[in-house]
Amino acid sequence: MNLLEIKNLKMDFGKNAEALRAIDDVSFSIGAGETVCLVGESGCGKTVTALSIGKLVPTPPANYVGGEILLNGKDVLKMSSRELREIRGGVVSYVFQEPGASLNPVFRIGNQIKESLKLHRPEKATNEEVIRLLKLVGIPAPESRIKNYPFEMSGGMQQRVMIAMALASEPKLLVADEPTTALDVTIQAQILDLLRDLKQRLGMAILLITHNLGIVGDMADRVAVMYAGQIVELAPAKELLRKPFHPYTKALMNSVPKLRGDADRLSAIPGNVPRIGNFPPGCRFAPRCPIAKPECSKKIPELLEVEPGRFVRCPFWKTNQPVQ
Amino acid sequence: MWQFILKRLLHMIPLLLGVSLLTFLLMALSPGNYFTALQQNPQISPETIARLKAQFHLDKPWYVQYFFWLENILRGNFGYSMAYKIPATSLILSRLWNTFTLSFLAMVIAWVVAIPLGIFAAVKRDSWIDRGSSLIAFIGLSISDIVLALLALWFAAATGWFPIGGAPGPGFGESLMEQFLDYTHHLILPSLVLAASSIAGIMRQMRSNLLDTLRAEYITAARARGLTEGWVIYKHALRNAINPLLTIFGYSLASLLSGAFIIENIMAWPGLGRLTMEAFVAKDSYLVVDCVVMATALLVIGNFIADLLLAWSDPRIRLE
């Protein structure tokens, strides 16, 4: 049994006539100790999918209309408030994109970390444990840092504190939503090193959300690619990067600027990501797809396992596509 | 922190001086003074009037008058009220105290009622309580103080539970407790009326602040750590939502003092506002200036206290 199994998850914003589907039939799983990257552009639904794991999307306006999220075999969507509070922090912990915004500005960071400890590991709610956690995430001179307020620290430090807070409750799954997007490149590298290090030491599973393919290569065991609320490709990381199957994945990889070879024009995917509520009929990528055929716009293709462990939502995945 | 306090205190002095100068100037622009009316009175000889005028320096240009007035103020002497024929100092101080008690009680009532209502409205957003209190807030914001005060007087007359405005009695032969009860009895209706007009604004502000705070990412992060909803709201969100409220404290104090002015005059509560009108009508110019400066001082000090509270509450301000 996998640590996390999302099966055919469907979620709307709003009700009845005004319902906008944000998550459309999403399925993937994460095993213990595995790192899965969820890749996609802004607005494709990756954040709400991740937040759904802890049922953190406010309902209303969100509305789960189908599927289940099995965390250690139990469906999160059916849990009571008490059960939810146990798994939040206890089984799954979050690290968010804006480190400064995730820390309460009026409380000292030591107290904020202790709060998490008091809730999940009360016997360890001590200053010593807080210092140990801060050391674990690589904050220098942690003894003096526990009295700091968040605004007294740099972005990179704040993110480390967030990670320390997430680890305080010893979760089995760490969900990191674009944890490095708001940071400088050099700090990015440090935080990713930290995550990799922690993964090895603690045997934690990680769901890493990103739109940066470079990070995928660095960190992921498996990758799920999302587009317009749907998973369009699911594969082990190395294989996906070496040989992507879905036209969208291929286009994404092509749009990463290369340092070698002929540099002519930056290739971009023409058109725009369809907005929620404005999805085209049939395959959602069809309007922008270089190999789209008329039948693509008639029916949404199924997500099929075309090779062992490789899933694609495109019947023409074998077609050779024009490549730069 | 002490630097901050000192800087603000030093700042207040030129401000009050400027205010007194402005008010004095405005007063000087107006033709006629207290003695203009007296001049019509055939029983008072022109010589007496001239003598009184000289005594109060009213025969000199306004900047000289200002200088004498300032000199007196710095000696703690508010001068002599021409209309009341008593030294103005005790008059002003007692009226000031009454305005202060009225405003303070009204403020306490308003905040005690408005904040829980605002929290409730934000937490149970779009429930009938939220919509209901929003409607009442709208209505409250739209009813003038004047009307509320008149209605309150009507209420007092109709039920007889409260005195119909007016001042507490002089208290001869009454015990301290009886005087206190009499004072409070007269104070209740005016402060309720004054509080009523503030409640709406504070409640809406609290609701809007809390809603904004609840949208913040650190609130989602707090929930994600498994904290109960109550803990998240009352410990994390509220603590942040209160800060912007402290900044509007200053504005609410200004409107409280203006409201007190109206209510004192309609309900005959013997405060600074009532004294100002009485002095104005009698053209007792110095008294008007004294009152305006006192009211301004009250406002400025109140703002200062609000800023202190804000600095204490928000570490970002304290440690900058």
Place this chain on the structure above:
Amino acid sequence: METAKPISIAETKTPLSPWRLFWQRLKRRKIAMTGGIILIFLYLAALFAGFIAPCGYNHLDTDHSFHPPLWPRFQGFHLVVPRSESPGGNFSYQIVPNDTKPLRFFVRGDEYKLFGLIPTSIHLFGTGDEKYPIYLVGADQFGRDVFSRILYGSQISLSIGVVGIILSFALGMIIGGISGYFAGGTDVVIMRLCELVMSIPALYLIISLRNAFPPDMSSSKIYAMIVIILSFIGWAGMARVIRGMALSLREQQFVLAARSLGQSHLRVICRHILPNTFSYVIVAATLSVPYYILGEVVLSFLGVGIQEPQASWGNMLTAAEDVNYLQHYPWLLAPSAAIFVTVLAFNFLGDGLRDAADTKSL
């Protein structure tokens, strides 16, 4: 990869201009539109006050002092107005049976000037006979029709609100714009002045300003004085906010671009900086008009604003200050209903404008 795919239709809708977008968002807010419609009615009524009012504002009738509301009633299919008299002479009235006059429209009555220009004596409704007055709300202690006086009062109160706002906001925008744009010494001086004015609680400042004017003035002078006083209160707050906006706007590149094209400071302020503050100003203006109206009401109520026999909502309320009168003749409070509806309508509209301008919300 060659980009040959045409852009799909969904992406080719013409974007709306900010004003059209704003208007669309405003239309969706029913409460704001209700407020707006109420205001249109109120201002139309004020414009045609003389016509709609059955009597002039100073039409004395001591035979009907403190008369309760006297409405036309049905006699068969006709609307008629009965006569009423007071047998004991102590302000209690009885209807005289079988003594009525029919209600007519476009009837001749007191003389007045429509729009302040055209002398006429045609009124919307009435009986045409002074002995058969209609009191929609009641009469005051001089027998004057309260409803008519409310209408005449609305001319003053509603117009003062708008004129006062325009004057003080224009002042505030210019001063604030200059202060924020030039910064430095000018800014410091102007802001200190603002702070000075804002430190005095509003009503105390109003009375101080009233002090600067002679106690007796002609009614048109009083009107102008009230406008000046109210503007003096309002400009400082607006100047403060505009100054803040100007301070940040001047750092923006379009200002640098304008200057590099040789535009003068004045032009930059007027054509670039100030227009960017409009969305805030319009909302603030709508929400502030009630305070200006209330300012005039307070001044007139305290006896230092609009004087008798002119009708103003404020000076009409002084009659209600006597609790005895209030208990026996509650219609004396009627002007407060007019004030309430006006302020409520402005608040509804202002709230809706603010929501519509805030594109981050729904």
